[in-house]
Amino acid sequence: MSTRYLLKRLAQALPAVGAILVLTFFLVHLAPGDPSVALGGEHGDPGYYALIRAKFGLDRPLSMQLLIYARNVLGGDLGTSFVHGRPVVHVIAERLPATLLLMSTALVVSTFVGVSHGTIAAWHARRPTDLLLRSVALAGQAAPSFWLAQGAILTLAIGTGLFPVQGMTDARRVSTGLAYVADVARHLVLPALVLAVGELALTTRLVRAALIEALGTDYVRTARAKGLPELTVTRHALRNTMLPIVTLIGSRVGMLCAGAVLVESVFAWPGVGHLLLASVLARDYPMLLGLFLLVSVSVVLANLLTDLACGWLDPRLRYE
Amino acid sequence: MRRGHRSWLVMLALVASWLAPGPMSAQDTPIRGGTLVVAIPSDPGHLNPAITTSGATHTAAELLYNGLLGRDERGNPVPELAESWQIEQGGAVYRFRLQPGVKWHDGTPFGSADVKFSFDEVLLKFHARTKASMEGPLAGIETPDDRTVVFRFKQPYAPLLFQLDATEAPIVAKHIYLGTDPQTNPANLNPVGTGPFKFVSYKKGAEIRLAKNPGYFKKNLPYLDEVVMRIIPDAATQVLALENGEVDFLWAVPGPQQARLHADPRFKLAQTAYNPGGSNCIMTVSFNLDRPVLKEPRLRRALAHATDRQQFLTQVLFGEGKVATAPISSEIPWAHAAGLPMPRLDRAEAERLLDAAGWKKEGDGPRVARGIAGVSDGTKLAIDFVHFPTFSKYGELIRQQWGAVGVAVTLKPLEPAAFAPAIFKDRNFDTNVISYCNGPDPEIGVRRMYHSSQISPAPFTNAAAFRNAQVDALFDEAARTVDRDKRSKLYRQIQEVAVQQLPYFWLVETLTTRAWQARCADFKSWVGLFAEAASCKR
Numbered sequence: 001m002s003t004r005y006l007l008k009r010l011a012q013a014l015p016a017v018g019a020i021l022v023l024t025f026f027l028v029h030l031a032p033g034d035p036s037v038a039l040g041g042e043h044g045d046p047g048y049y050a051l052i053r054a055k056f057g058l059d060r061p062l063s064m065q066l067l068i069y070a071r072n073v074l075g076g077d078l079g080t081s082f083v084h085g086r087p088v089v090h091v092i093a094e095r096l097p098a099t100l101l102l103m104s105t106a107l108v109v110s111t112f113v114g115v116s117h118g119t120i121a122a123w124h125a126r127r128p129t130d131l132l133l134r135s136v137a138l139a140g141q142a143a144p145s146f147w148l149a150q151g152a153i154l155t156l157a158i159g160t161g162l163f164p165v166q167g168m169t170d171a172r173r174v175s176t177g178l179a180y181v182a183d184v185a186r187h188l189v190l191p192a193l194v195l196a197v198g199e200l201a202l203t204t205r206l207v208r209a210a211l212i213e214a215l216g217t218d219y220v221r222t223a224r225a226k227g228l229p230e231l232t233v234t235r236h237a238l239r240n241t242m243l244p245i246v247t248l249i250g251s252r253v254g255m256l257c258a259g260a261v262l263v264e265s266v267f268a269w270p271g272v273g274h275l276l277l278a279s280v281l282a283r284d285y286p287m288l289l290g291l292f293l294l295v296s297v298s299v300v301l302a303n304l305l306t307d308l309a310c311g312w313l314d315p316r317l318r319y320e
Numbered sequence: 321m322r323r324g325h326r327s328w329l330v331m332l333a334l335v336a337s338w339l340a341p342g343p344m345s346a347q348d349t350p351i352r353g354g355t356l357v358v359a360i361p362s363d364p365g366h367l368n369p370a371i372t373t374s375g376a377t378h379t380a381a382e383l384l385y386n387g388l389l390g391r392d393e394r395g396n397p398v399p400e401l402a403e404s405w406q407i408e409q410g411g412a413v414y415r416f417r418l419q420p421g422v423k424w425h426d427g428t429p430f431g432s433a434d435v436k437f438s439f440d441e442v443l444l445k446f447h448a449r450t451k452a453s454m455e456g457p458l459a460g461i462e463t464p465d466d467r468t469v470v471f472r473f474k475q476p477y478a479p480l481l482f483q484l485d486a487t488e489a490p491i492v493a494k495h496i497y498l499g500t501d502p503q504t505n506p507a508n509l510n511p512v513g514t515g516p517f518k519f520v521s522y523k524k525g526a527e528i529r530l531a532k533n534p535g536y537f538k539k540n541l542p543y544l545d546e547v548v549m550r551i552i553p554d555a556a557t558q559v560l561a562l563e564n565g566e567v568d569f570l571w572a573v574p575g576p577q578q579a580r581l582h583a584d585p586r587f588k589l590a591q592t593a594y595n596p597g598g599s600n601c602i603m604t605v606s607f608n609l610d611r612p613v614l615k616e617p618r619l620r621r622a623l624a625h626a627t628d629r630q631q632f633l634t635q636v637l638f639g640e641g642k643v644a645t646a647p648i649s650s651e652i653p654w655a656h657a658a659g660l661p662m663p664r665l666d667r668a669e670a671e672r673l674l675d676a677a678g679w680k681k682e683g684d685g686p687r688v689a690r691g692i693a694g695v696s697d698g699t700k701l702a703i704d705f706v707h708f709p710t711f712s713k714y715g716e717l718i719r720q721q722w723g724a725v726g727v728a729v730t731l732k733p734l735e736p737a738a739f740a741p742a743i744f745k746d747r748n749f750d751t752n753v754i755s756y757c758n759g760p761d762p763e764i765g766v767r768r769m770y771h772s773s774q775i776s777p778a779p780f781t782n783a784a785a786f787r788n789a790q791v792d793a794l795f796d797e798a799a800r801t802v803d804r805d806k807r808s809k810l811y812r813q814i815q816e817v818a819v820q821q822l823p824y825f826w827l828v829e830t831l832t833t834r835a836w837q838a839r840c841a842d843f844k845s846w847v848g849l850f851a852e853a854a855s856c857k858r
Contacts, residue, residue, distance in 0.1 A: 031738070049777075049778060049779075081365075083365040084365045084366070084524075085365065085366055085503065085504055085508065086509075091524065094524045094525075095524060095525055098525075150556065153557070153560050154560070157560070157564060158560060158563060158564055161564075164561075164564065164566055165557060165560045165561045165564045165566055166550070166552050166557050166558075166560075166561045166566065166567075167526065167527075167550060167552075167566070168526060169526070170566075171355075171357040171527060171548045171550045171566065171567070172355050172357060172548070174529075265553045265554055266554050266556075266557055267557065268526075268550070268551060268552040268553060268554070268557060268561075270523065270524065270525030270526035270551070271525070274525055274553065275363075275525060277553070278362060278363060278553070281735065281736070281737065282737065283737040
């Protein structure tokens, strides 16, 4: 894979990101609502709200606002949040690590467990173990994540007392070093688990289907005839099923972002999902556009990484 | 009475008996030290309550500040940064004597210049309620010496003493804000106040940590070493966090969870009409008097008679409140007019009034116009009802109750950011429901609903577009009348006119249920400095 290919792909992504930005700009501004109430509170006089609108440039024509915004974005300035009164980039940067931690943990858990479950289900195809794993996967996929979240809190947090209900750290103790890592890890378990369960189901089902097909192919029959252990045979077969699985995982980044909005709100996880929801309610336009930009760039990058991973998994693939 | 209805009432009575108002449980000997973890529903964005009326900022930040005056449990003004006050020239001049030896959290002495600066440069420019109510009447603020502040009004101004607490007028430091834009000053994220707690840290989206102010001007307060405001957006999660011992204090418990918490001896609950974002609130139906159909008083009265307000109390609020008996909240007892002839649930009377107004019942559908001037014959009686999504249950009940007398209701849920422009700017509605908060004085939260000068695009003003010269004059006179008995009579006259003309219909006065760990005590539920004297056993 050449650097030229990478640059080409990134260049191709730019118009898409630009189009998303323009589209979301109009969607956000054309949605009914006015941020001046959220900003100033109720009970103001018209002059007060006019002052707020003028301060944030909301009294200018929409096309003018778009031009100013586009110019600022090209200069690396995503604007200042109406609600937080600080640069959007700073506010997002404060929240991003929490979301990245949550999403990456959920992605690793769902991938690892999904591939394991799918493999076991494929080994025991059409037998009780397969049926059980498929049913669990289906239930996980079908259950609404807010229900799963409440269920997890009631059983695993309140029920066992092992995990906290909310937050990223213990409010009563400020810890540092390893104690801090352990504290965050304990708080991470439930939200990551809930976020992973929905994704887990898809991976399980895809791995199972792909592996059953691969285990029935001629090269597997030959390998078995040569007396290779079943685990080695499965490893070979699994590698050949990895392309669609990696593609699936890459394409789920957008869905994970959507899931994070809900899971972060239920578990009071201080990430960008929680911020996105609050920004929608307050009509914090610059913050919303910054977050949409972040999500669209993440999806583009995830697709690129997926292609890179596929190239690494299957050396026959050539990118020009 | 139907069996279902009776069981609701029994449950209501039980909940009401648990939550009877009273002091928020006194600790015999307050314990010093400890951390109080408080759940707050949203990230405030900044911690300067002087530049906004946003409930999120006030909830999180009022413990850092003080007002000139506070309020006792009955709503009467009590000394805070001002130790005493005098009313001169019949209420046109207020002279305040400040507490001696008060210091800002950074050690700088507090003085009268801070008060004048806070009003002139911050509150009268950016605090929506203070600006709207005081900017016009105030002639100026004088500081004859470092401990005296004089407010001069153009004419007698009655409500001043009720709008000087940390919610309505928190005092900020002149040496911090002088020469800066108060809305972007970095101190909004690293605040310096005079309050019982000092700012420690603010982790965005997660928590705000406050520590005891050892130099607080009120002797021996506060007791707690630390207060942590933990941001938990989901109300159900807040309750679960309380049950799991992660949180000590909740500002609001949703109705369905109250019985469970009350049954658990680990928790205490109490109801209050105060909230930092607005107090003494009444869920109110507005009739758009600019719409020809709703101009007809018999139609409005018919809709009022068709409304079963008890159902809102039992089915929506789970007993958190009371059926409104007057346009002004009973939580402002001196201004609340008892014994007014509010339209009672009477569907037969509602149907008679609709018939008399020309809206006839023909078949099973909505009523149709017959012989109504300005409305073509056969027009169906169909109106819309705009509400916040969180008030959808009010909409469902209204549709059901008004539907029972032949009025077709279309529900239009709109988020708060979209609701305000639709109602007050575009005036695109027939009816709506708004939680109108009366505030500590009718001049703050009631005048805006009825005075014709308040028909404006500004949110949460006169939604009905009610115009009545007599009512305008009475409000103006009440604002100038310092004598409370005389004011009380003026407000009674206003309420009599309102109940007779029904530009609005007042459903239920809402209360909020606070909950906290039983090992903690002495919360002041009626002010923003709620944890000033609180303490917790370890």
